[in-house]
Amino acid sequence: MNLFNIIRDIEQVDPEVYERLNSRRSAFGMLGKAALAAAPLALGSVFQKAYGKTNDAVSDVLNFALLLEYLESEFYQLGLAAAGLIPAANRAGFAQISKHEAQHVAFLKEALGMAAIAKPEFDFTAKGNFNDVFTNYGTFAAVAQVLEDTGVRAYKGQAGSLLGTDVLTLALQIHSVEARHASFVRRIRGQKGWIVGNDGGAVPAVAAANYAGEDNTAQGGLDKAMFAAAYSDATVSEAFDEILTREQVIAIATPFLA
Amino acid sequence: MSKIRIPHEPNHPLAEGLNQPMKRGTFLKFAGATFATSTMLLAGCKEYEDLFNPKIKELVVDLGSGDIGILNYAYVLEQLEAAYYIQVMTTPYPGMSAEEKSILTDLRDHEIIHRDFFKKALGDKAIPALRFDFSKINFYDRTSVLTQAAYFEDDGVAAYNGAGKLIRNVDYLVLAGKIVSVEARHASAIRDLLNPLSPDFAGDDVVSSPNGLDLARTPLQTLPRVAAFIAAKINADNLPK
Numbered sequence A: 001m002n003l004f005n006i007i008r009d010i011e012q013v014d015p016e017v018y019e020r021l022n023s024r025r026s027a028f029g030m031l032g033k034a035a036l037a038a039a040p041l042a043l044g045s046v047f048q049k050a051y052g053k054t055n056d057a058v059s060d061v062l063n064f065a066l067l068l069e070y071l072e073s074e075f076y077q078l079g080l081a082a083a084g085l086i087p088a089a090n091r092a093g094f095a096q097i098s099k100h101e102a103q104h105v106a107f108l109k110e111a112l113g114m115a116a117i118a119k120p121e122f123d124f125t126a127k128g129n130f131n132d133v134f135t136n137y138g139t140f141a142a143v144a145q146v147l148e149d150t151g152v153r154a155y156k157g158q159a160g161s162l163l164g165t166d167v168l169t170l171a172l173q174i175h176s177v178e179a180r181h182a183s184f185v186r187r188i189r190g191q192k193g194w195i196v197g198n199d200g201g202a203v204p205a206v207a208a209a210n211y212a213g214e215d216n217t218a219q220g221g222l223d224k225a226m227f228a229a230a231y232s233d234a235t236v237s238e239a240f241d242e243i244l245t246r247e248q249v250i251a252i253a254t255p256f257l258a
Numbered sequence B: 001m002s003k004i005r006i007p008h009e010p011n012h013p014l015a016e017g018l019n020q021p022m023k024r025g026t027f028l029k030f031a032g033a034t035f036a037t038s039t040m041l042l043a044g045c046k047e048y049e050d051l052f053n054p055k056i057k058e059l060v061v062d063l064g065s066g067d068i069g070i071l072n073y074a075y076v077l078e079q080l081e082a083a084y085y086i087q088v089m090t091t092p093y094p095g096m097s098a099e100e101k102s103i104l105t106d107l108r109d110h111e112i113i114h115r116d117f118f119k120k121a122l123g124d125k126a127i128p129a130l131r132f133d134f135s136k137i138n139f140y141d142r143t144s145v146l147t148q149a150a151y152f153e154d155d156g157v158a159a160y161n162g163a164g165k166l167i168r169n170v171d172y173l174v175l176a177g178k179i180v181s182v183e184a185r186h187a188s189a190i191r192d193l194l195n196p197l198s199p200d201f202a203g204d205d206v207v208s209s210p211n212g213l214d215l216a217r218t219p220l221q222t223l224p225r226v227a228a229f230i231a232a233k234i235n236a237d238n239l240p241k
Helices: A005-013 A024-033 A039-051 A055-081 A088-115 A137-162 A166-188 A205-211 A233-238 A246-256 B026-041 B046-052 B066-090 B098-125 B142-166 B170-194 B219-229
Strands: B060-062 B233-235
Touching: A055 A088, A055 A137, A055 A166, A055 A246, A088 A137, A088 A166, A137 A166, A137 A205, A137 A246, A137 B170, A166 B142, A166 B170, A205 A246, A233 B098, B066 B098, B066 B142, B066 B170, B066 B219, B098 B142, B098 B170, B142 B170, B142 B219, B219 B233
Parallel strands: B060 B233
Antiparallel strands: none
8 A cells, every 4th residue: 555655655755744643643643543455545635625626626637547547558568468569679668667667657647546437448549549559569658658658648638727736746757757757658669769840750540639739839829930040840849848738638549449 | 937047147158049049050160169178277277267167157947837837847957858969960970870860860859859849738838948068978989979878768767757746737747748658758769779789778677676667756756867957956945844
């Protein structure tokens, strides 16, 4: 049981977390007295009490994240288990990614407690789009890249809902890990680690929606003429990752639901 | 909101050129000259000691408060990274591979774009262009250059991760989010150059178990980690906490 880890992690960035929870003793007392089954519920109410967001608003975002982490985690578990799929040289990298995704699942489930959604059944062929995903390394790596790049965009799109909260910090700490993964997978596929325009980089055409809008070159109401040097649209687009809305992500993820 | 104290000595290297862009090739020369002069001063001339006594002559840059302060904080870090990669590509280390050149050139351009974006976005609230001291870095050694790059990129990621919750304007938060993931992509690529195909791109030294979380640092935790490279004192006292 790692029920206290989330509080410990918050404490790292918010030393006053226990004060927000009235006192250290009451925080631990509340959790300590709770029966195992009820403990996650207690943690949920701790969040609500400490950060003034309704449980639903935070739970909503965390469950959305959990869905994507379930998807990624199972994808890498199956990929690593498929004999002869991942070349020996690349296994260490994918094993590291898989470890993190499993950790993210456990972390989010813990944070959500009873509110956590159950893991759905997945269809990694995405309704027949990637039929050889666990037999053809090229397909597997391409889908891995698309999932990671999309995960980055999805977390980023939810940041605004967590404005000013410590849960935001935790989400950002996952978000940048997904970006590290994305860069690695892109590079072992022979792509740049960053997204160039809205070109996924030799990914199946069905993934176009995952990269829609990544070619944006205007930021904060300023277009690319703001830059003294003349950079190409491609270079400017690389320098900023773009968000996906929850609706966009759900549309992208739906074919992966069995 | 920036309060800037310019050194009194007109010939002081920090005063000189404060308001003009530094020529790209002069970073090393500048830093090297400063340190050579400082070393000579140790010979013990009181007048020159005063000149270089940080308590008397130091350039102080106040980041300001609120969201402006956080954006200026990001602007400090982006200026630092941009200056670093400009130097890296001005004096490329011997044996830089085509892949490394491509990556380091992209990183230079991305960081200049980030830097210039913050400058424009901040407008008259922007702190001035800073000068940097990279004299301790051996730019002719591949491992030194890449190790330092990984340090800056990892620190950038941790800095944005820790500053996110201090931002009040949702548009600024999203902008920071658009940049931090690119910094994380950089960190991953540089780490992989140092130890190819190993787990280091998201190594256990930065992504902690058991929760798989990247680092997050507050501004007051981050600034001392980069202070030695910045030829000015950054006052972050008024930033949100």
